[in-house]
Amino acid sequence: MKTILSVLTLLFCSLAISQTSVSGKVVDSNNEPIPGVNILLAGTTQGTISDFDGRFSLTAPMDPPFVLQFSNVGYESQEVRVTSEDQEILVTMMEGTSLDEIVVSASRTPERIFESPVTVERFGIKEITNTPAASFYGGLESLKGVDINTNSLTFQSVNTRGFATFANTRFVQLVDGMDNSSPALNFVLGNLLGMTELDVFSIELLPGASSALYGANAFNGILFMNSKNPFDFPGISAYYKQGWTVQDAAGTNAVYDLGVRVAHKFSDKFAAKANFSYLSGTDWYAVSEEDVLNPGRTRAHPNYDGLNIYGDEVSTNIKGVGDALVAMGRIPAGYENFLPNEQVSRTGYAEEALTDYNAESVKFDAALHYRPFGDDLEISYLGKVGMGTTIYQGANRYSLNDFFLQQHKLQVENENFFARFYITDEDAGDSYDIRFTGINVNRVWKSDQDWFGQYAGAYIQVASQGASSEQSHAAARQFADQGRFVPGTPEFQQAFEQVTTDSDLASGSQFRDGSQLRHADLNYNFTHLTGDFAEIQAGGSFRQYKLNSFGTIFTDYDAPITYSEYGIYAQIQKKLLEERLKLTGSLRYDKSELFEGNVSPRLSVGYTAGDKREHNFRASVQTGFRYPTTQDLFIGLDVGRAILVGSAEENLDRYVRTFPVSGAGAAASGSSEATISGRDAYENSFSLASVQAKDPAAADVDIVKPEKVTAFEVGYRGRMGRVIVDLNAYFNQYKDFISNETVLVPLYGEVGDNSLSLLALQQEDYKAFQTYTNSPADVKSFGASLGLSAKVFGDYDLEGSYTYAEQDFDQASAPDFRTNFNTPKHKVKLSFGNTDLFDNFGFKVNYRWSDTYFWQATFADGQVPAFSVVDAQVSYKIPSIKSILKAGATNIGGDEYFTAYGTGHIGQQYYISLTFNNF
Template sequence: MKIQLYLFLFFISFKSFSQIENSKKSQDSIKKEELNEIVITASRRSESWMRSPISIEQLKSAEAKIMGSPSIYEALENVKGVQIITPSLGFKVINTRGFANSTNVRFAQLVDGIDNQAPHLGAPIANALGANDLDIDKIEIIPGTAAALYGMNAINGLANIQTKNPFEYQGISIQQLTGVNHIGNVDRFSPKVYSQFNLRLAKAFSEKLAFKVNASTTGGKDWVADDRTDLAPNANASTNLFGIDNPAYDEVNGYGNESANRKTLNLNGKNYVVARTGYRETDISDYDIKNYKADFGLYFRPKKDHELSLTYKTALINTIYQRSNRFSLNDYTLNQFAVDYHTPIYQVKAYATTENTGNSYNLRSLAENMDRAYKSDDKWFADYSTAYKNAVTNGATVAEAHKIARTQSDQGRFEPGTEAYENKKNELIDINNWDIGAALRVKSTLVHAEGLLNWDKAFIPFFEKINAKLLSGFDYRNYIIVPDGNYFINPKNDGGNLTYQKTGGFTQLTKDLFESKLRLGATLRIDKADYFDAKLTPQFTAVYSPKQSLNFRASYQNGYRFPSIFEGFSNVNSGGVKRVGGLRIMSDGIFENSYTKTSIDKFQSQVNNDVNTLGLTQAAAIVKNQNTLQKNPYTYLKPEFVNSFEIGVRGIALNNALYIDADFYYNAYKNFIAQVEASIPNTTDPNLIPTSLYSRTTQSRYRLWTNSKSKIFNYGGSLGLKYRIDETFTALTNLTYTKLDRTDDKDGLEDGFNTPEFNVNGTLLVNNIWRNLGASATARYQNNFDYVSFLVSGTVPAYWSMDAQINYAFKKGISAKLGGTNILNKPYTSILGGPSIGGLYYLSLVWETNKI
């Protein structure tokens, strides 16, 4: 299948080379389109895309609209080097160049240069606070570290969504997209309606005053996460209990039966690991998606090339969100206020983003505490032991006795769909303590200010004389968290707000040499964050252009990522395990006095094995295996760091009909921020420590944010081809290769690479094939890859899918698009623990007028 798909995509891209003669009009079109295209994200100033000093991808609105994806944001999956993972139909995450996860704190996402992250996460809630399709002009993506210019922890990449200015794009636009998913028994739902509504209204009252309003709604039934793979398949291997007979059975998308909910029971002389029953996600989540967002902006142009904008954005989110656990986001709100004043010489910008998690809750904590609400752990395990022994006495086999014991112990539990269950659920999701409830209650604010100064615009004669440009910038950021007593506390001032500040600045110099065929650039950035020393971030670039249509580029840069506020300051009680931020102010003393969970798990398994197979007493087995226990070797948080080397080429060939963009990079990382689980024994007597660590009830368990000791290297490259066959046909092909090279001093703590080694997509675009009729088809493939997270680790299977659409432009500004994603309806998963994604089929109608 893999070879067939490669040949198919190769055929799409190159078949026409020998069959169709390019028209002169098409040649001129692609040359003008690519050579004159302007980008701003790569260097924070307007420049030719072809001569960008680093890799930068872009997706223009006009091109995305004629792809099979229902939205421009989702069409980014077709862009070279971009990986999109889908924790939810209403939540998609962008990543580039490896180390992806569902909360991608290493990739920044901006709208018109304004960060749209959720403050306490340090990452965006997908496109929840972003622009709607009708207002997006284009999206620019830097696939690689952008820390030197932006300082936003963007060590893996950055996306900048650029919207339409109301002075240039006036009128009313309305879009209604209606679709259907869950077709063909791909999960427990019958077909469900999916709906998106977008509105844009923009008006310039004069040359000096304009406004715009945008609004969006999205509703539907989410994809279902129902992976029943056992995460503890060998917990009872020494007693030959596997699969459905395993009393420690822990489904990927079953919650309340994780390690924190298990206990070792000695039953009739054998040790068995037994888990509480828990609940499946499909039983405790309704999967409804109801997302809303809107924005309003006023724009003033007091004089030529000067513009002041005042904008307000708001979003209300109801969807599934995935991190270390799966969450139901209910009435989750984000609000953002921004002011921006820019001229050719300088720009100043300030914004504030507020976050309120509303009535959101943790699905795992809900399941755990729903079990405990009808019967405590101690009572349940005691009942289980009694019922097991009685069953064996009455002649049941070991496997049968465990099933009988579970059935009897579960009597009285709350059953999903009953009134008693709903009442208890509503009670638990309002309790802000994950040891006894499930509520996610966070209120936070991000305040940001920045400025840019174009020295070469302020002192034109001097910089024209030396043929150089100089840009300087500064930024200030402060995170403000309202302590809730569960998720966050203020370690300095009990009752006061928690703050976390960062300040930075940069200077960038570029100079043209050899009749402007060679452009050299150097950037130096310095950042200082609370609790950390100042860090320097350099960037050096070179672009050589022997002719306008051929450009070679090379760059070296490094980048730092300071811990997010959650990584630094979290204070979460969850099922008897306390998740603690890695700053010394939060976890002082824990690192030095704890033992790693991996060694404790191994120790407990060896003890159980010796009891069950060698007939040792538990005390003797503990003494025999106590040297397995290892002290925690990790310590307090430091910033992550990456060195990045990159080369690339952009050019136009074949009589200006073929656009080529290729890049290769090599990255070296250290101090990866990750989590380690460790426990402190509830004793100071060295002789009693092993016994204390054997039992879950005699140790204090922690999950700590720290740095991996590994040095990590990865490399890769990508190739993008765009071939304009004629005025009607255009073929696009993107191939991306991403490889984890090696890990020195491997400790297994670093974040998973979580990225397919190889993916490819090919698209055939057809414009005006008959009158105003157009169409497109996209095929996409990615190979299987290892996925590592605290929720689940394993292998994400390879998959390939197809998107397609046909569109027609009617008169009077009306256009229609009939399309689908994964049109063959072959379910796949993009991440473990996430949903199974089937086909989505839709009809989109858009009405636009430039009058208002």
């Protein structure tokens, strides 16, 4: 309340002080207008940006003289002295370097990237225009130290500094200040439901921990996507992109991508905008038949489990089936001895039979902006809706069909503060689990009991006549598979529709979701009050989750699950020694109703050296933390190979299921059924590693708590002759690393107390559970990045970077623990181009190389081979209509590659585009 009163007082006081109006135009050396130039009143955070025509206007709360600072990506910063009221200014900016770029994310206040207290990468309008990637989001892969894992054509996952899967819960993405993570899935779906290309003003990326300013989960990094304000960028712009994807498995397929942006400034007080984009194409086919658990096996093996084959996860010991057949009187006693003591799996369906690989993204947003007191205050409403179809790889492969996400934001801001509130609401649409689709289409045709019974009977019949084991298995499978539904037939399609509209995973594969997230942010910059003493900021946030999966993902069987968290922070920044030394201190406190409070400090120091102030050295130490995700806490999902049960205390007794017990087990335990809860996974289970080592021991699994990291970083940015150098190195030490541990819960007996539980293991009367806990293992990571850029041969741009990343973890100390580091040790990126090779013609070529690395994830583990990729584009500007004609290609060499084990292999993509009125 005190903060609100202070703000209102300042607003009324601002009406009484002197004001000076300034306007003008910003052009380049060819007298062409430069849009998007940052214009700041020196010594304050107040400013504006130039519009499409390079024009700007600004009202300063003071009398002349004063200084305006002009900066933009790729141009040298300038300062202009204003000496009179209503002065008209013409500013000519010369092409400069990346050191002059202005960023906001590192300190929540505008500052040159050169002086940022931590590592920050920027991707602006110029980079978006010149990227050879098929989309601006894919172009982020050119940034130093950035990994992009391609899940599918429309779903790419950004990460930095390792420890990520596609469910990248350690990385935050903010679109106009809104976290656009899925409330239920708890991670960002790339740009599937994000921002349209025409409306992007700037993108900033902070690698590493950022919790001191941005709270929980800003752990590996945070990506900021900022859109164009309709006051500064009015007009109509549009693009159309025609492309083709080429893949060995899928052939050549068309990609259509179009968008339009409409913005209008109705007056100095009111402006509005709307954006629409549509993309349609064919996804990368995933067709690997490699056996997940036993590489080298083929489909001819009785217990084959193919990587992108589904339904073959269902297996049983065929010897036990023979015993059951004898007990039921279906075969004479003694004939079961013809059956081998080995596992046999059902015949599965290839992924391409279970999804159509359509890739689609539809995005629309509209915003209203109101300035009741001119530039002193802005009130805005933003509504965003997105619907998409894509493939997501998590515990299983999922077909996200018509996945719908909407966000609504109300924001009030001026140069010293902002207050925002937004809500995120999602609907899973017609999404389904591809693995369970294969499993249950099989079961619609024939139950597991009948199929294995027929298999065993046929095996006995053939083996008893002297056939070999291989011949007997082949004959048995052929007999059991007679009449199996064939993809493309009406029978198969009917079963497919039945399964994908059924949300009970015992018989179907649909997952439903209507979860919500509510969030509020407040930040106030006190610099205008503290003067030259220091820059001081303070703020806070509040978030509430409402999980509503109707029992298909979470244990919200009867009602939605709600919980909330909040945080407060403060930062002080001080410049000393003729503003060469910059000290920054930040402190944040966060509290969730499920956990104790957490404090996150950050300290950094930067020093600018050299007569021309061209060398900046920085060092920082900060802590980061992340809360366990909604799934870590409240999931209750059987994914086939294991049952996933979250470890929130109230969740342990929510998941309760009844399972059949074997004949021997029923005789020993006195019951043919066993009731198991999630609590049993944490309190009455064997560790998987001990059972595999044939020395069963009780699992020691604690319920999950927040994960923490202490991050140390040093860096240097500067100019050495014609070369710009950007270097950073980091060391991270983790505590309470959130991990999964697979345990085996016996269907009867108490682990460690009697032999009944050991009998359950012998009779395979147990269930595998994946628990969510913290590893006691000592986990560290470290790495470094070096970026170089220079002008060569006149006006040609040459850039390159090298990134090294490594983890320090002793697997033997925690055999059940998986870090999911999932990043190459070495990466190299190069680019060469010229935006003005000759009149209005430009080009750019990007090259990137990634080292081999091992991918760990719930779906599957496997090696990702090294790959090299070349992307290129040529462009031609048409100044008369402010348009750009562009043609490009990605992966020109044509060698298909993948960035995660189990996904479709990435082929080539060609495109040609025309962008109208957007430069």
